Amino acid sequence: MQQRTFTEHNTATKTKQSSPSEQTTEDETTQETSCPECSGNIQLDAGEHACVDCGLIVEEEHIDHGPEWRAFTSTEKDSKSRVGSPTTNLMHDNGLSTNIDWRDKDAYGNAISNKKRKQMSRLRTWNERFRTRDSKDRNLKMALTELDRMSSALGIPKSVRQVASAIYRRAYDEGLLPGRSTEAMISSALYAAARQEGLPRSLDDIAHVARVERKEISRTYIYMKSELGLAVPNPTAQEFLPRYSANLGLSDETEQIARDMLNKMYEGGHASGKAPTSLVAGAIYAASLISDDRYTQAEIGDAVDVTAVTIRNRYKEIHDVYMSSLGDISF
DNA sequence: ATGGTTTTTACTGCGTC
DNA sequence: GACGCGGTAAAAACCAT
Numbered sequence: 001m002q003q004r005t006f007t008e009h010n011t012a013t014k015t016k017q018s019s020p021s022e023q024t025t026e027d028e029t030t031q032e033t034s035c036p037e038c039s040g041n042i043q044l045d046a047g048e049h050a051c052v053d054c055g056l057i058v059e060e061e062h063i064d065h066g067p068e069w070r071a072f073t074s075t076e077k078d079s080k081s082r083v084g085s086p087t088t089n090l091m092h093d094n095g096l097s098t099n100i101d102w103r104d105k106d107a108y109g110n111a112i113s114n115k116k117r118k119q120m121s122r123l124r125t126w127n128e129r130f131r132t133r134d135s136k137d138r139n140l141k142m143a144l145t146e147l148d149r150m151s152s153a154l155g156i157p158k159s160v161r162q163v164a165s166a167i168y169r170r171a172y173d174e175g176l177l178p179g180r181s182t183e184a185m186i187s188s189a190l191y192a193a194a195r196q197e198g199l200p201r202s203l204d205d206i207a208h209v210a211r212v213e214r215k216e217i218s219r220t221y222i223y224m225k226s227e228l229g230l231a232v233p234n235p236t237a238q239e240f241l242p243r244y245s246a247n248l249g250l251s252d253e254t255e256q257i258a259r260d261m262l263n264k265m266y267e268g269g270h271a272s273g274k275a276p277t278s279l280v281a282g283a284i285y286a287a288s289l290i291s292d293d294r295y296t297q298a299e300i301g302d303a304v305d306v307t308a309v310t311i312r313n314r315y316k317e318i319h320d321v322y323m324s325s326l327g328d329i330s331f
Numbered sequence: 332a333t334g335g336t337t338t339t340t341a342c343t344g345c346g347t348c
Numbered sequence: 349g350a351c352g353c354g355g356t357a358a359a360a361a362c363c364a365t
Contacts, residue, residue: 274337275337275338278337296353298352306338308354309339309340310337310338312354
């Protein structure tokens with residue numbers, strides 16, 4: 001079942017990529033259309049669609065948080081997804097599907113024969129099946145494309161993607177989709193899946209690459225979680241550590257010290273109520289002071305998405321806890 | 332809605348390069 | 349003078365009630 005949809009998705013991908021026009025216009029960082037003012041070229045650069053000739057900025061809102069700047073895996077897929085379908089709407093069939101009246105009358109209102117009636121009944125059944133299957137497939141395909149795009153931008157492994165798509169499928173089957181954007185739903189599924197698999201991403205991380213606001217993702221996520229009864233463990237700071245330390249290029253030693261600190265914090269019950277990311281940031285900073293590969297608070301804050309103030313606060317606490325636990329290590 | 336907690340924003344002074 | 353760092357107050361965001 002799952003397998004089937006994946007292969008379908010792949011073939012669709014292939015056909016789309018073989019279209020020559022899309023291949024040629026797609027570049028890593030630029031995407032061109034024409035300016036409504038002077039019909040010059042529009043370039044997408046750093047999230048702004050700006051006209052090359054007159055400087056007019058079109059679609060300031062339509063920021064494509066494309067993965068170029070952070071894609072460590074298969075970028076081919078991403079370039080495809082950017083020309084893909086829009087993210088909202090398209091929930092149903094856009095009202096273009098066939099409807100067969102349930103009344104067994106012909107166009108003039110006369111009753112129809114027994115044989116016809118049976119035929120119509122069969123037609124209704126199949127029409128219904130095809131229609132729902134079609135729209136489901138379309139929706140799923142779109143969602144999976146989106147999932148792929150976000151996942152590779154965040155470097156999320158396949159196992160998590162599979163869990164995410166399973167969650168999304170369930171959400172679809174339970175009828176949670178209508179009234180909500182696909183994008184928000186698939187983002188939530190990804191968020192939940194990453195946490196379930198012990199490779200959590202912060203809501204901010206997801207929101208960075210998603211095409212909807214963080215707020216909406218979190219709303220959708222809460223809704224989805226309660227409707228599906230998902231058991232999503234709270235992420236621990238330790239789970240965040242490897243990724244951020246890799247991003248920063250910490251030495252193994254430093255990372256180990258940071259992990260130690262985090263363990264101490266959790267054991268001592270000093271971690272409750274604190275955002276896991278803030279703890280990692282504080283621990284990394286503290287650890288970077290002990291071992292000598294120093295990082296500034298700003299650097300760490302940038303990487304972990306936490307302010308320097310928060311780092312200082314966590315750092316102070318960690319310092320106290322770690323000091324008392326080790327005796328007289330000073331830093 | 333409310334109140335308590337955490338995090339962010341904005342601003343400060345200090346020391347160092 | 350720019351930069352990193354430490355602190356503070358107040359606003360904003362978050363959470364449980």
